[in-house]
Amino acid sequence: MIGYYVHHQGAGHQHRAAALARALDEPVVGLSSAPRPADWPGEWLHLDRDDEGGTALDPTAAGRLHWVPLGDAGLRRRTARVAQWLDAARPRLLVADVSVEIALLARLHGIPVVTVVVPGCRGDAAHRLGFDVSAELVGLWPPEAAGMLRDVPAEVAGRVRALGGLSRFPVRRPRPRRPGPPRVSYLAGTGGRVDDAVDAARAQTAGWEWSVLSRQHGSWVADPRAVVEDADVVVTHAGQNALAEVAAARRPAVVVPQPRPHDEQVTTADVLAAGPWPALVEPVFPAQGWERRLAEAAALDGAAWAPWCDGAAADRFAALLRGTR
Template sequence: MIGYYVHHHGSGHVHRATAMATLAAARGRVVTGLSSLPRPTDWPGPWVLLPRDDDEECSVRPTANGRLHWVPVGDAGLLGRTAAVSAWIAATRPACVIVDVSIEVTLLVRLHGVPVVAVVLPGSRGDLAHRFGLGAADALVGLWPPEATGMLSDVPDDVHARLQPVGALSRFDIRPSGRRRPGPGRVVALSGTGGDDPDEERLDRARRQTPEWGWTALSARSGTWVDDPSGVLADADVVVTHAGQNALAEVAALRRPAVVVPQARPHDEQLTTARALATGGWPAVVEETWPEDGWSARLTRAAALDGSRWAGWCDGHAAERFWSVVDSVAREVVSA
């Protein structure tokens, strides 16, 4: 048995967890999901629904004096979720648990004597909690290619040494980049489910500057999100997206040129990714903040980029490489 803790913010964590669980099932292995999110309809194994620990109106000492990220004193949800994880571990005795992502769950699982494969997010991760949690994990996986430089900073040398970058993991199959068709250009503005930029006013301003382009917005906040955006994205000449890992993986898998504008995230997660994209020769026009003008030239520049150059970012085999790390850790436990 292998566990997969799935963080409940946004949709990227659950998408890649489902891809991993599906791959494991095809190889005869059972993966149990543990999350505050509802069980995905295509999840192939058991699912443990955890109480949320962020529903209280007021949190008390949530960082344990800066040593952790979120452990509010007296929070009933926190007590319930940690107890549920402990009960599941005691009942199933898993060979290992993938944690994507939580320093607290990483430490909780490891304190039960269970190995942890921790997903590492980009950005500055030099705070005490990250140093302790990543140091305690048995294996570390980064969902970016080895060629992407500067994705992780302020961590001890042993974290860099143990980190295994496996490439971007998309739930979508790789598609050829294709050629631009006659007629007006097609732009998809991808906001997704975890962020709120760009707002409608900014999008309208960009639309007014580009009458020669047709815009489609995919946003949970505006009610235009779809669970499977692959068809809409594949039809785009340019995708305007944030720098979240899942969004970039899907754009890269579909080989679409992009304009990338990072959203504000803790530890400069998206800003770090955007800067790596800007210096790595990927088919993306990168802006550190949302541009107020110049959209016509910007989209024309992006559309001229070769989407096939995303192959180095997402080659369609990240799940297999990720699974190889997990399987190696699990087999060590079984052998012992």
Template sequence: MYVHHHGSGHLHRAQSVARALGTPVTGLSSLPCPEGWPGEWVRLPRDDEGGHPDDPSAGGRLHWVPLHDRGLADRMHRMSEWLVAARPRAVVVDSSVEVVLLVRLHGVPVVGVVAPGRRHDAVHRLGLEASTALVAPWPSGWTRRLLPGLPDHVRDRVLAVGAISRFPVGSPRPAAERRRHVALLAGTRGDDFTAELVQSARQQTPHWDWTVMSGVLGRWHPDPHAVIADADVVVTHAGQSALAEVAAARRPAVVVPQPRPYDEQDTTAAVLREGWPAVVTDGVPSNGWAELLDAAHALDGEGWRAWCDGSAATRLATVVEDVAGRRSSP
């Protein structure tokens, strides 16, 4: 499994799928090996620390291949060396067009994990079309909306398995006589939230208790499940893993999409406006927080069931097993 090092969502998803596979799995990533990983971990050199990149997109034909970058060369060499030695039955790539191509050039089948957004450009299409199988961590029926502009012959190959949460699916907590509690998932770097905006939101909602989970704005919780599960409302960005964890806990949400390449979060947020237990905003609000939290609190968190039913990792693992089982005898 190739695990992209940007953010933490790719790693969380990989851990869930690796557990579902129930067999030794090799991780390929620049991230450190997580505790309990069920197999080898190949630590890759970084390819984004070489200063000002020279022609990183190869004239628009790829996403990240800067010329004369030692980190890129060492990274690709390390993966190639492992592919030749290990002869894997399949590699899950989440997510990189360049890694899809490298693996495929070694004659190894690829299970590509697709992210939402406008990914109909030639580079994304190359990676999608070169993959042996394509899976998406969102519920079935929404792929056309979550991958706008993608040709039908590519989009029709995408199997939507549902959102993958590292936490077990829970049930909405019964109402209790207590002060209401809101949990803010602001991301590792806080995203567009600022200390001033968070303080203003607190002041506007004196009848709510806030827990701020952020590496820069509050306290970073590596395992936020207990906080999310105890919240009456969760305020979150529209990243896939954050939404999966909120959905698994069956908590209503205020979703604040953040700027991301290819309109990833905006595309997701547009879908969330259509009947899901979420109030979606346009950017971080400066006013109206009391009304937003009350509106979200009135929603039924059980409505997340179709988004995250707790079996998505198993479904993705089944795809991997099917692709890996196609290997012919030498």
């Protein structure tokens, strides 16, 4: 049995956990403050939140950890529940995606830990501690995507197994486009905003048909595959899950990173801009020039995404876990 800690922020952690669970031939128990996903194939241990206790006191333990607020009842209950589960279930390893504190808790119980490393500036003391206690470090980007980690020593970067982008959807050959005007899909993400800038972009591109997916806008769908595959261009943030799904659909993209802790999306966008990927990268959502921008993006060859996401990342991840003791 394997335990998989799933961070509750965003949907990407849940999607890749479910993809891995389906690829493995042993039970995977999810541990998370997020609700159990509809497609989760096994047991789900729901944990208390640790960020709803009001003003947080010394939440980083003087910079050694990321989130351990003093006196927080939710933190106490969730930590106790994970400890009880580790003792009762005795998993052979735990995947931390992502939490330094959960990784440490498992290792203190004598359980090997595999940490999913997220792009960005990860050289702080807490990240280093989590990396140091992990048996394996996994990066869900291709080996060709150099520079996804910043401010970490070379020996840490050298330990990361770059397995490729992990999409919950299979890689498909581009289908013949249906008749009609050129189409653009905008993926705002579960935390993304749809504001006046998007309305301005649509106004500048009267010849394009836009589909906007945003939880805030009320137009988000759990399965955006059809909307992505139907697009001539996808405008997206630089989250790992969104990029993997755009790459799996082999669609050219305009990528606009959103603010995230540790410069996660900014780092990913910089790597995309420096590489051979079929994406135009903008540091912020542009106010002007969308007609030209979409035409330029549509001319890119979406097949160039193949090294980013070849459809086998979940299988490689599963093979790595099978060999981890």
